[in-house]
Amino acid sequence: MKQVAYARYFQRRFVWILITLSAFVLLAGSLRGTITALPPIIEEIQRDLGLSSAEAGLVTSIPVFCFGFFTPFTALILRRIRLNRAVCLGLLIVILGAVLRSLGMTWSLFVGTCVIGIGTTCSNLVVTMLIGRDFRHRAGIMTAVYSTMIDLMIAASTAFSFPLVAYVGWRGAAGVWGVGPALIALVACLAIYPLNRPGIRPFFAQKAGWTIHTDDSVVTAGPAKASEIYRWPMAWLMAFAFAVNTFCYFGVAAWLPKILADMLEMGPNDAGFAASIYHIVGVAAPLSMMAVQKMIRAQTSTILTLVSLSWLLMPIGMLLLPGGWALWSACGGLGQGAFFSITFTLVIERTTNMAQTRTLSALVQSIGYGFGALGPWVLGRMYDMTANWLWPFILLTVLTGSLVVISQIVARSTSTPQPQ
Known part of the structure; x- marks a missing residue:
């Protein structure tokens, strides 16, 4: 009888x-579909609004530039508001933007x-802070879940946004992918993360058997200063490694x-179908490597x-044996997907409080x-200047090769940010 009772309890x-x-998973899933739904329907938007190719390209590039430009400012704002409120703030901004x-005007x-x-930039930071607060001892698996949900929504929005155009037009398709995931995530987050207190709502935390955090700083040993991160050499190596991975990922994609x-x-x-191998393997990579x-x-x-070696194999393989494109695409997908996940796992594991996590992530x-x-x-x-892909692949080889070296330095280092 006791065994049956225990089994039912754990079930x-x-x-x-x-x-x-579910709130965390839905939040992670809302971070990219809103953005990646646009490229497949950009020609429809061009025809409707009379955009040039340069203007259409700018539309698809704006969110990534926002990630880079607005992240430091977002980090300053997040210092002054409760994390649970920041979760909902980011989603509300995304819904407003969507x-x-x-509306259908230029x-x-x-x-x-x-x-x-801007809203997605806020949510990017919030997700890593949530992992640091609520799942610090499970940072690896939760970062893998975060990365996997991003890739799944990229794949889904890329595959299904264009078919929607036939039924609801490009404005409807952009609205469905823009408002839908963010609104569902907002409802779930309001249920799980109360606005008037830190941590997960006590009812859900108790039912799940989790510790209820009463302070957004969690394991902080005291107030942290941004300079602790900026004076830490490993922080800059992590930033450089993530920059190289992101450059190669967007370039190859x-x-x-x-x-x-x-x-x-x-x-x-x-060619489009063949290139999907790169993205499909990227979806499975974080949890698979975990x-x-x-x-x-x-x-x-x-x-x-x-x-890192898997990433390096892609440009080398395409240069030396392009007939093996399927294998090299899979290697690139494994490299980019897993490297993203591991980077943010290290960000969370190498910091000791929420302030450090926020600053390093930013x-x-x-x-x-x-x-x-x-x-x-x-x-x-580079392709326009040379009319072939030799030099682009040489650049990718140099960059991914540098990841092999840098990642070893970062992974083997045991240093942490030191208080002043």
């Missing part, structure tokens, strides 16, 4: 854990897209279909070596996304 507890986690973007398209970028079409003479449809690490009980430095994201946004432009410019 009920597991259900409540899933319910409590509504503006869907000015509202650009303003709405910028507002979406933007040009891989054309690369396959040019090098292997694929048709546009075949499972591998648990199975073989590997150190983080070992996993980072595998991930530093990594502002530099990373600011530099990463240049990836498609730089690779495209």
Whole structure:
């Protein structure tokens, strides 16, 4: 009888854990679909609003530039408001931007897209802070879940935004992907994260068997200063590594279909389908590498070596043996997906309080996304100047090769930010 009672107890507890986690999962899932729903329907928007190719390209680039530019300012704002309120603030800004973007006017398209970028910038920081507050001892798995949800929503919005145009037009499709995920996440977050107190709502925390945090600083040993992070060499190495990964990710994602079409003479449809391998493997990479690490009980430095080498294999393979494009695309997908997850796991694990987590995350994201946004432009410019993909792949080889070295330094270091 006791065994049956225990089994029922743990079954009920597991259900409540899933319910409590739903807010975090939905929040993570709302961070990219709003943005990545636009590129597949950009031609429809161009025709309707009479945009030039340069203007259309700017629409798709604005959110990433917002990530880089507004992250430091967002971090300052988050110092002054309760984390639970920041969760809802970011989602409300995204919803406002999505509504503006869907009005169907040129000015509202650009303003709405910028507002979406600002709201998503806020949520990017909030997610890492939530992991640091509520799941610090499970940072690896929760960061993997966060990364996986981002990639899943990128894949879903990319695949299904264009078919929606036939039924509701581009404004409806942009509205569905812009308002829908953020609104659902907002409802869940209001239920789980009370606005008037820190931490998860006590009812859900008790049902899930979790500790109720009564302070947003969690494990803080005292007030932290931003200079603690800026004076820490590992912070800048993490930022550089994330910047390189982001640059390579955006660059390859933007040009891989054309690369396959040019090098292997694929048709546009075949090249687009073939390039999806890069994204599909990226979806599975974070949780897969987490499972591998648990199975073989590997150190983080070992996993980072595998991930970095996998990234490095892609440009080298495409240069030397382009016929193996499927394998090289999978290697690139594994590298970019897992590296993103591991980077933010290290951000959370190497900091000791919420202030440090916020500051380090802001530093990594502002530099990373600011530099990463240049990836498609730089690779495209190199291609225009040389009329082939040799030099773009050489640049990718140098950059991903640097990740192998830098990731080892960061992973093997045991230093932490030192108070002044």
